[in-house]
Amino acid sequence: xxxxxxxxxxxxxxxxxxxxxxxxxxxxxxxxxxxxxxxxxxxxxxxxxxxxxxxxxxxxxxxxxxxxxxxxxxxxxxxxxxxxxxxxxxxxxxxxxxxxxxxxxxxxxxxxxxxxxxxxxxxxxxxxxxxxxxxxxxxxxxxxxxxxxxxxxxxxxxxxxxxxxxxxxxxxxxxxxxxxxxxxxxxxxxxxxxxxxxxxxxxxxxxxxxxxxxxxxxxxxxxxxxxxxxxxxxxxxxxxxxxxxxxxxxxxxxxxxxxxxxxxxxxxxxxxxxxxxxxxxxxxxxxxxxxxxxxxxxxxxxxxxxxxxxxxxxxxxxxxxxxxxxxxxxxxxxxxxxxxxxxxxxxxxxxxxxxxxxxxxxxxxxxxxxxxxxxxxxxxxxxxxxxxxxxxxxxxxxxxxxxxxxxxxxxxxxxxxxxxxxxxxxxxxxxxxxxxxxx
Numbered sequence: 236x237x238x239x240x241x242x243x244x245x246x247x248x249x250x251x252x253x254x255x256x257x258x259x260x261x262x263x264x265x266x267x268x269x270x271x272x273x274x275x276x277x278x279x280x281x282x283x284x285x286x287x288x289x290x291x292x293x294x295x296x297x298x299x300x301x302x303x304x305x306x307x308x309x310x311x312x313x314x315x316x317x318x319x320x321x322x323x324x325x326x327x328x329x330x331x332x333x334x335x336x337x338x339x340x341x342x343x344x345x346x347x348x349x350x351x352x353x354x355x356x357x358x359x360x361x362x363x364x365x366x367x368x369x370x371x372x373x374x375x376x377x378x379x380x381x382x383x384x385x386x387x388x389x390x391x392x393x394x395x396x397x398x399x400x401x402x403x404x405x406x407x408x409x410x411x412x413x414x415x416x417x418x419x420x421x422x423x424x425x426x427x428x429x430x431x432x433x434x435x436x437x438x439x440x441x442x443x444x445x446x447x448x449x450x451x452x453x454x455x456x457x458x459x460x461x462x463x464x465x466x467x468x469x470x471x472x473x474x475x476x477x478x479x480x481x482x483x484x485x486x487x488x489x490x491x492x493x494x495x496x497x498x499x500x501x502x503x504x505x506x507x508x509x510x511x512x513x514x515x516x517x518x519x520x521x522x523x524x525x526x527x528x529x530x531x532x533x534x535x536x537x538x539x540x541x542x543x544x545x546x547x548x549x550x551x552x553x554x555x556x557x558x559x560x561x562x563x564x565x566x567x568x569x570x571x572x573x574x575x576x577x578x579x580x581x582x583x584x585x586x587x588x589x590x591x592x593x594x595x596x597x598x599x600x601x602x603x604x605x606x607x608x609x610x611x612x613x614x615x616x617x618x619x620x621x622x623x624x625x626x627x628x629x630x631x632x633x634x635x636x637x638x639x640x641x642x643x644x645x646x647x648x649x650x651x652x653x654x655x656x657x658x659x660x661x662x663x664x665x666x667x668x669x670x671x672x673x674x
Contacts, residue, residue, distance in 0.1 A: 236307065242276030244321060247310045254279065254323065255331075257362065258302045259343060261295070268295050270325070271318065272304060275367055280316050281306055283325040291328065301334040301342075301359070350660050357665060357674055368502050369662055372495050373650060377442060379490035380463065383483050389438040389465070394427035396420060396444060400624045407447045409458075420446035423643055425575075426628045428466035429604055432639040433631040437468040442646070450669050454658040455543075455596060455648060459667040463649070466641030473577075473587040473603040476640040477563055480591065480599065481512045484561070491653065505655045508560065514591070515553050516563040525552050539568040547595035560652070565589040574618040575611060576602040577640075587640070593652040601642025608632040 239252040256274035270281040285292040298304075308323040316322050339356045340348050342363050347353065353360040360366060384391070398419045401408050409420040424441050431439045445462035467479060488509045491499075499507050517525065519539065526533060531548040533541070541549070541564065553562040566585045569578060576586040588602035605611050611632060615625060622629070650662040660666040665674065 240276040241272070241274045241279045244279055244310050244323070245319065248312050248321065249310065251307065251309055251326070252323065253305065253307045255305045256303070258298055258300055258304055258334075261298055261300065263296050268292060270295065270298070270304075270306075272306060273362075278318050280318050280322040281308065281325050282322050291325075294330075295328065298330070299334045299336040301338060301362070302330060303332040303334075305329040305331055350658055354660060354666055354671060355674075361664075365502055366661070368495065368498055369650060369654060369656070370664070372491055372499070372654065373646070373662075375491050375494045376487055376649070376653075377646075379487040380440075380442070380483060382490070383486045384438075384440045384465075387438070387479075389440050390431075390436055392424075392427070392431055392436070392439050392441050393443060394421070394424040394441060396446070400627065407449050409446050409448045422447050423462065424464050425643070426631075428464055428641055429575075429606075429628075429636075429639065430631045432466055432468045432604075432606075433634075433636040437637075438466075440465045445643075452669065453543075454660075455651070457647065457659060457663065457667055458669065460663065461646040463644040463646055464641065466639060468637040468639045470603060470638055470640050473565065473589055473601065473640055476601050476603065476642060477516070477565075477589060477591075478513070480601065480642055481510070481514045481561070485510055485512050488653070499654060503654050503656075507653065510559065510561055514561040514563055515557050515559050516565055516589075517549075517553075518566045519564055519568065519585075520566070522549055522564050525549060528552075538570075540571045541590075541597075543596075546592050546597055550592055550595035560594050562592050563589045564592060572602070574614040574620055575604050577605045578614075591642075591644075593649070594655070596648060596652055598648040598652060599642050599644040601640065603638065603640035606632055606636045606638055 236253040238255050239247060241254055241256065254272060256272045258270055259273045259278060260271035262269040266285055268283045268285060271278055272281055283295060306323065306325060307327045308325045310321060310323055313322045314320045339359065340353065342359050397413065398421050401419055407422055411418050411420060423445060424443065428439060441464045443462060444459060446459050449456055449458060467476065470476065488507065492507045492509055496507050499505055522541065526545055526548055529548055529552055531545055533545050550562060553559055567588045569584055569586055572586045572588050576588045579585045579587060586602060590597050591599035605614060608629060611629060612622060615622065647659050647662040650656065651659055656662055
């Protein structure tokens with residue numbers, strides 16, 4: 236007999252079915268036994284009369300919560316049952332794996348232990364309804380992005396994650412031994428996306444791992460995460476990149492809302508709003524003026540930059556003024572941007588770059604890139620980047636390269652703002668941080 240997903244049992248009233256899942260609740264009463272069984276599609280009540288088979292009743296009494304079970308029985312309509320108005324009348328039960336008792340923590344309890352403790356038992360934590368929905372949404376989100384890109388004639392690339400030299404100025408790199416020499420884990424596919432532009436690919440995207448040796452212990456940082464990257468050629472400015480990005484996000488939100496909107500509202504108590512385009516745009520100089528206006532004081536070291544509090548204050552201002560969850564902060568000063576960002580012709584102290592802030596959290600960094608060999612070399616030297624360390628990258632621009640630009644976005648940060656989840660550790664299958672290498 237084929238396994239029937241619990242979520243589709245309503246289509247099998249009066250039929251014999253087989254379900255497989257975890258025992259979430261056991262109500263062991265004098266005459267009846269009720270088992271609430273869960274799989275990834277839902278939950279169902281299974282009923283059994285004790286007197287019909289005393290030996291089976293005894294076996295059921297010994298079950299522990301979260302045991303893995305295979306059950307067969309007849310699906311009957313029962314409006315009294317809160318779980319879908321139906322139940323299964325149990326015929327056979329097989330214990331595939333008896334869970335040890337007690338559990339390290341109760342995944343479906345009223346209170347949960349700390350995120351760090353739950354990370355030790357992540358596979359139990361992932362059984363929660365909230366966790367399951369996050370990764371269902373992630374699947375739809377990535378599929379929607381690929382749909383958008385394919386419809387718009389993009390190609391997917393997979394760049395190497397082991398690099399022979401430091402990228403992006405050499406900050407936050409994990410060093411490793413590669414046979415008889417040093418190598419580094421890639422902190423971005425940036426250089427290789429640009430190589431694709433020099434190769435004539437014109438429109439590329441990549442979804443893949445990114446590594447950052449950043450000793451941060453915040454609710455929004457990880458040392459390994461999934462990056463969403465895009466690069467396009469023949470652009471006039473960074474505004475071309477922003478238009479593609481906002482259309483991508485609008486399309487993605489629409490698809491997620493269509494598939495999961497009701498469940499997101501039920502589980503996360505959030506109405507998913509599809510953003511209108513274009514997104515609001517403010518220059519970095521304007522952002523600083525806005526923060527002064529609302530009374531937010533940036534730390535002195537953040538001159539020409541924003542701190543997390545500033546991002547939240549700016550987002551609130553935009554929400555109040557434009558009723559929009561997204562805002563581009565554009566035209567960042569060269570002091571806080573990498574050497575390969577193109578600079579404005581009329582103001583060489585500013586770059587043609589942007590950050591996208593969503594619900595107070597920075598989720599995207601993008602820019603038009605400098606594609607002229609001599610200008611790139613000069614800007615690298617100004618930033619203290621040695622020519623030798625990036626010569627392989629500079630070579631991409633020797634034999635004709637179109638004007639181009641793109642962005643990098645954190646998948647888990649996007650999920651955080653989409654579902655209003657306060658900690659990024661909830662939005663990644665397994666978290667990696669300075670003190671976390673297991674499981």
